[in-house]
Amino acid sequence: MARNPHKPVPYDEDEIDDDNSPRWRGRLVTLVLALAALGLGFLVPYMIYLNHEVGERFGQLQWQIPTRVYARPLRLEPGLRMDADTLRTELAAAAYREGDGQAPGTYLHDGSRWVIASRGFNDVDGAVAARRVELRLASGRVTRLEGADGEKGLAQARLDPARIATLYGQKQEERRLVRIQDVPDLLVTGLQAVEDRDFAHHHGIDVGGMMRAAWVNLRSGAARQGASTLTQQLARSGLLGIGREQTFTRKGKEILYAILIESRYDKGTILEAYLNQVYLGQRGAQAVHGVAAGAEFWFGRDLKNLSTEQIALLVGIVRGPSYYDPRRHPARALERRNFALGEMHETGLIDDAEYKRALEAPLGISETPGSLSANRFPAYIDLVRRQLAHDYPADALAGAGLTVMSGMSPSAQAYAEAAVTRALKDLGNEKRPPLESGLVVTDVHNGDVVALVGSRDFATPGFNRAIEARRPVGSLIKPFVNLLALAQPGRWSLASWVDDSPVTVALGRGRTWEPGNSDGRSHGTVRLVDALAHSYNQATVRIGMAVDPERIAALLKTLAGIEAQPNPALILGSLDQSPYAMAQLYQFLASDGEIQPLHAVRGVLDADGRALNRYDKAPAPAQPGDAVAARLITIALQQAVSGGTGRRLVADGLGHLAAAGKTGTSNDGRDSWFAGWTGDHLAVVWMGNDQNEATGLYGATGAMRVWSNIFRNLPSATLKVSDTGLDWAWVVGSASTDASCEGARRFAFVAGQAPAYEPCPLPEPAPVEDSGRGGWREWFGFGRDRDDQEAEAAREEAPTP
Secondary structure, eight states, rough: OOOTTOOOOOOOOOOOOOTTHHHHHHHHHHHHHHHHHHHHHHHHHHHHHHHHHHHTTTTOOOOBEEEEOOOOOEEEOTTOOOOOOHHHHHHHHTTEEEESSOSSTEEETTTTTTEEOOOEHHHHHHHOOOOEEEEEETTTTTEEEEEEESSOOOEEEEOOOOOOEOOSSSOOEOOOOOOOSSSHHHHHHHHHHHHHHTTTTTTOOOHHHHHHHHHHHHHSSSSSOOOOOHHHHIIIITTTOOOOOOOOOHHHHHHHHHHHHHSHHHHHHHHHHHHHHOOOEEEEEEEEESSHHHHHHHHHOGGOOHHHHHHHHHGGGGGGGTTTTTOOOHHOOOOOOOOOOOHHHHSSSSSSEEEEEEEEHHOOSSSSSSSSSSSSOHHHHHHHHHHHHTOOOHHTTTTTTOEEEEEEOOHHHHHHHHHHHHHHHHHHTTTTTTOEEEEEEETTTTTEEEEEOOSSSSSSSSSTTTTTTTOOOOOOOGGHHHHHTOTTTOOOOTTTTOOOSSSOOEEEETTOOOOOTTOOOOOEEEEEEHHHHHOHHHHHHHHHHHHHHHHHHHHHHHHHOOOOOOGGGGOOOOOOOOOOHHHHHHHHTTTSOOOOOOEEEEEOOOOOEEEEEEEOOOOOOOOHHHHHHHHHHHHHHHHHHHHHHTTTEEEEIGGGGEEEEEEEEEEGEEEEEEEEEEEEEEEEEEEEEOOOOOOOTTTTTTTHHHHHHHHTSSSOOOOOOOOOOOEEEETTTTEEEOOTTTTTTEEEEEOOOOBBBSSSOOOOOOOSSSSSSOOOHHHTTTTTHHHHHHHHHHHHOOOOO
């Protein structure tokens, strides 16, 4: 009788239905094959997709390399103005350490003798090799410069520059790419000894290692040992988009990625990628990736200069840079380093003697993160960005892996910041509104901006007063009014007599302008040089009207790109400008008549150290007439410092600089200015209040204090004016004469333009003042204390409404 196939058939549990057993197994096999086919049907396309991802991401590695900004290299040469404090400041800024002067990045200081071991670097004019130099300092100068290895009589040497900023892209990742052949062998092999001993033999994963780690963790009841290979670590490092969360899905993806990477690339390529990607530390928002950046961050050294114990520490902290942070957790870091040393010793990478020596060595960590600077000088870097904007838009510059070589002098910047801090502290009180300052310091030889301060809070980005604050400049314009006059040597000279009596200027439509002197007095007939040195308004207005305000405005445009209304008030500085614009204007005088465009950027190098752009090209030589006129104004402004509105500088002990300078003050003491230069540097300083409130400060009592504070510390050459194109003559009245004549005074003239000679003519009457105050003793400063003299100097250059 046939069975009904849909009817259940009862059976004894202990009885096996031989007829159904093969059928059951067949169904099970079918199910397994179906599941396998389903798995393969999913896995194969997924593996193809992952393989494509690996090829896209790993095959064309494009790391985002930050653009680094450097100060100027320190150029050493015999005769250079330099003292021990300044040299130490420069070396510290460039992450040099005091030591034996043998290892690159170290120096030895023994009395006046310095031995410095520089590091190689790329500059705008090519590669500069590492070298050891020996120099001696005496009397504020470099008196001898030699090669420390026997090279005598060096003409000059350059030290690698300080890194002053980093321009990141979307990610603030610090990284310096290296080729595997440039990495010390001990670091390459030590990494494998500690992290992945079977790296050379496995195919992406270490099954044996995974089993050993599972057993150790099972026995301990905690995750005490990992089993990820270097290839797996690379896969989950973020390079290929795998997250770091601890899930089975992430682990499975990591394993698949590792297998695919190993199937596509050789071990050297994988290891090189790991060495450039591995995470090794954090400073604020800056993540440090790669062994080269790690060596710089932790030790302030290049990879090739690391010691055995430093390599062991770098390898050791791969496991957990935060947990083993040697600056915050030195005990943990030491234990981890010693563990790494033990692994290196066990695998025969270091011998017994080196192992014992390294165990006894300190961690060797630099006190501060070496050369890792986000932006310590935001005002200066603001200027760098502005000057690069034409050639490098912000999105093209950040994270582009370029090197920007700037003109900053770390010592000049430090002295400028300290000078502002000191002056604002000394001058601030409850009677004054809050004071701010902006300043620019330049190199008079080439137009480099060596220092820039944008506010009293140097480290905080914000309103950059050195560039953006446009304030009334007052008497800072007067030298350029006189410059135009002296450019007509047949009519004007420093010895010319100028009327400083009350003056009335017609403005049109029945209006007039009657400027007065700030001290409320007229000084009769005075020499042009004295009118400038003492900043007499009435005499200056007469000179300015004679040369024409239109020409003054044109001169400002030519020298500094300053747009000014050509009205009579321009003669006394009725225009608003920034310290940077005034520095550009005064650079013409300080550079002996050259039109030198100021620049914070000397050049830009590509990732291989080749110059892409240079901005430090030498300016065209000064025209002879320009140079002579600039020299005459410089001589006059040296007298402004020695005996005019800037004479406090001599009392401050800066007479040896023979500086030239001009004070400036706006109405009601709202703005205090000083522009002055030496044989090496020009500094233009503004001080005032952001709300334009009266401060009660004149140029001589505010901004000039900052200038004085800078140059008390900054080594700078004495200002020596060339005699080229000039004739000097002793003058009495309006005639040249002999030095022995009564009342004779020495003046510089354009060559061939000195007045005719007369033998000891009778002196002309002394200038007659319209005030009963004073007399000859007061005129020459007798009978008054220093405060009285300073007050008078301030009044002399104060403006009038």
